[in-house]
Amino acid sequence: MRVNTGRVDIFILSEHVFKFCENLQYSRLFELSAVTSTIKDCRLSVSLFLANMCLLPLLWFIQIISAVQDFPALDHIRTRTSASTQTHASQALIGRIVGKRANEFTAHVQPDLGPKDRDTFKIWSSGSYVNITGTTGVAVAMGLYYYLTNHCGCQYTWAGQQMNIPSPLPKVPAPGIKVTTNDRFRYYQNVCTVDYSFVWYNWTDWQQQLDWMALHGINMPLAFTGQEAIFQQVYMEMGLTMKEVQDHFAGPAFLAWSRMGNMHGWGGPLPQSWINQQLVLQHKILDRARELGMIPVLPGFAGHVPSAITRIFPNANVSHLPDWGHFNSSFCCNLLLDFSDPLFKRIGHEVVKEMLNEFGTDHVYNIDTFNEMLPKSSSPTYLAQSAKTVFEALTSADQQAVWLMQGWIFENSVDFWKSPQIKAVVTAVPKGRMIILELFAENRPVYRHTESYFGQPFIWSMLHNFGGTLELYGSFDSINTGPAAGRNFPNSTMIGIGMAPEGINQNEVIYEFMAENAWVPQPRGVSQWELIDKTLIF
Ligand SMILES: *[C@@H]1O[C@H](CO)[C@@H](O)[C@H](O)[C@H]1NC(C)=O
Numbered sequence: 001m002r003v004n005t006g007r008v009d010i011f012i013l014s015e016h017v018f019k020f021c022e023n024l025q026y027s028r029l030f031e032l033s034a035v036t037s038t039i040k041d042c043r044l045s046v047s048l049f050l051a052n053m054c055l056l057p058l059l060w061f062i063q064i065i066s067a068v069q070d071f072p073a074l075d076h077i078r079t080r081t082s083a084s085t086q087t088h089a090s091q092a093l094i095g096r097i098v099g100k101r102a103n104e105f106t107a108h109v110q111p112d113l114g115p116k117d118r119d120t121f122k123i124w125s126s127g128s129y130v131n132i133t134g135t136t137g138v139a140v141a142m143g144l145y146y147y148l149t150n151h152c153g154c155q156y157t158w159a160g161q162q163m164n165i166p167s168p169l170p171k172v173p174a175p176g177i178k179v180t181t182n183d184r185f186r187y188y189q190n191v192c193t194v195d196y197s198f199v200w201y202n203w204t205d206w207q208q209q210l211d212w213m214a215l216h217g218i219n220m221p222l223a224f225t226g227q228e229a230i231f232q233q234v235y236m237e238m239g240l241t242m243k244e245v246q247d248h249f250a251g252p253a254f255l256a257w258s259r260m261g262n263m264h265g266w267g268g269p270l271p272q273s274w275i276n277q278q279l280v281l282q283h284k285i286l287d288r289a290r291e292l293g294m295i296p297v298l299p300g301f302a303g304h305v306p307s308a309i310t311r312i313f314p315n316a317n318v319s320h321l322p323d324w325g326h327f328n329s330s331f332c333c334n335l336l337l338d339f340s341d342p343l344f345k346r347i348g349h350e351v352v353k354e355m356l357n358e359f360g361t362d363h364v365y366n367i368d369t370f371n372e373m374l375p376k377s378s379s380p381t382y383l384a385q386s387a388k389t390v391f392e393a394l395t396s397a398d399q400q401a402v403w404l405m406q407g408w409i410f411e412n413s414v415d416f417w418k419s420p421q422i423k424a425v426v427t428a429v430p431k432g433r434m435i436i437l438e439l440f441a442e443n444r445p446v447y448r449h450t451e452s453y454f455g456q457p458f459i460w461s462m463l464h465n466f467g468g469t470l471e472l473y474g475s476f477d478s479i480n481t482g483p484a485a486g487r488n489f490p491n492s493t494m495i496g497i498g499m500a501p502e503g504i505n506q507n508e509v510i511y512e513f514m515a516e517n518a519w520v521p522q523p524r525g526v527s528q529w530e531l532i533d534k535t536l537i538f
């Protein structure tokens with residue numbers, strides 16, 4: 001992709017090339033150069049002249065009335081940050097993004113600007129100023145990005161920023177633009193992104209990442225940084241030694257997989273300095289995310305425990321998880337506490353209580369017990385008990401907790417996770433208290449054959465990237481039509497969209513396109529990717 005002043009060349013891949021690239025994705029063998037040279041032969045180059053967008057005639061759209069269900073159990077999942085704090089945070093963001101031009105923008109957060117449980121922004125020209133009002137800090141940032149991309153030919157991507165803003169600021173045709181999001185939540189990150197991309201991030205990098213999130217409308221980011229400090233505290237209070245806890249954690253670049261219980265110790269031991277430094281970083285990340293009105297997702301307790309737990313509790317009822325990724329017995333087959341063992345709830349309670357004390361909470365927790373590891377029994381009774389126990393442990397420390405579970409297992413191990421197994425897990429928890437992150441919705445949408453997750457809310461998420469590889473491909477058609485199809489599914493329980501790439505800094509085009517699903521009223525013409533000034537006059 002080439003990005004220069006006001007112009008983006010986009011290579012839209014034909015269905016044929018796309019399928020080819022998708023196969024490459026699974027083989028993971030090809031380098032970027034090999035893929036791009038193949039693509040060159042059959043690509044269709046489409047040029048968009050973003051700077052011309054303000055010349056487009058104003059178009060009117062009728063907002064599709066959403067048929068999606070309401071979940072009273074999610075009523076409290078909203079920012080607790082005051083409008084004035086969010087206003088200041090969004091003004092500071094504008095300063096970071098547009099630099100010296102910041103004094104030509106005004107930003108204001110007004111929570112009642114739009115309908116309940118949606119985000120709305122309003123942009124209008126007032127003299128030489130551009131004024132932006134939004135329901136949250138994120139909504140203001142989204143409005144800013146809408147203006148910068150559609151009216152100024154600018155772009156803010158992971159790889160680089162084009163912020164050559166025309167002077168004077170292009171006018172927003174009177175009386176302005178008002179846009180409301182399609183869904184309540186926009187989720188971002190994969191449990192693996194922490195290693196494939198973020199592992200060596202310092203605060204400067206995180207700050208840019210958080211700005212990228214806000215501009216692209218993300219209001220529900222995963223916030224996994226610094227969790228080892230919490231688990232270390234809990235386990236050491238229970239009597240484990242420093243060494244025993246260190247043997248449980250992987251090294252920094254492999255933490256994603258020790259957190260998931262896939263293996264332990266690989267690339268370790270984790271230095272204490274790293275554990276401490278990540279804790280400090282997590283505080284900064286959470287503060288920034290919350291001041292912009294986001295709802296960061298914290299980790300909870302999934303049942304994976306250090307092997308030394310049996311030294312402290314000789315009667316603990318544990319079993320070994322299956323080998324994952326061919327690690328040998330020094331690193332594989334972590335212990336899983338049995339769901340009937342009272343120790344499960346005790347540790348789960350301690351972990352979440354410690355997390356609350358340290359970080360506060362927005363009541364959403366990601367927990368995955370069986371990520372890429374098959375449970376020892378496929379009995380729906382066993383699986384329902386596993387989910388009940390995880391949820392009870394969680395809610396014993398936070399009564400208002402909502403469990404965000406990745407649906408990856410249902411997509412990844414279809415022979416094991418059949419309808420009765422999926423139903424057992426998702427209906428073991430009260431309605432609305434579990435959100436399923438439909439991780440790979442652009443490719444294998446599970447909600448369609450599970451009656452929309454049997455009534456539990458889900459997030460339509462694009463996975464797109466595996467292993468942080470650099471490959472030019474993407475399911476444009478699916479990303480274009482999928483979210484709308486999810487919302488319009490009979491008795492749909494879809495409550496948001498998401499982007500969950502295993503690694504970032506690749507194929508920006510797909511993410512720019514996907515992020516627009518936050519507000520585009522209907523699928524676009526992919527071959528031209530018409531950037532439409534969706535103008536709703538207020
Ligand atoms: C827009 O912002 C400018 C600069 O702060 C301010 O003078 C003007 O009153 C604002 N317009 C409205 C309609 O609020």
Ligand SMILES: *[C@@H]1O[C@H](CO)[C@@H](O)[C@H](O)[C@H]1NC(C)=O
Pocket residue numbers: 202203204205
């Ligand atoms: C963070 O790391 C980048 C290099 O990746 C460096 O340029 C920057 O100065 C660092 N920031 C801080 C606060 O250390």
Ligand SMILES: *[C@@H]1O[C@H](CO)[C@@H](O)[C@H](O)[C@H]1NC(C)=O
Pocket residue numbers: 317338340
């Ligand atoms: C351990 O858990 C299993 C179920 O997985 C149960 O059958 C067994 O009775 C438990 N053992 C003890 C000692 O509680």
Ligand SMILES: *[C@@H]1O[C@H](CO)[C@@H](O)[C@H](O)[C@H]1NC(C)=O
Pocket residue numbers: 328329330
């Ligand atoms: C596992 O592999 C590592 C090297 O990767 C080796 O040092 C260790 O001895 C092996 N453990 C067993 C039990 O074979």
Ligand SMILES: *[C@@H]1O[C@H](CO)[C@@H](O)[C@H](O)[C@H]1NC(C)=O
Pocket residue numbers: 451490491
């Ligand atoms: C939608 O829900 C209603 C009421 O629960 C039910 O009668 C109907 O069969 C459902 N429709 C589908 C397509 O599942």
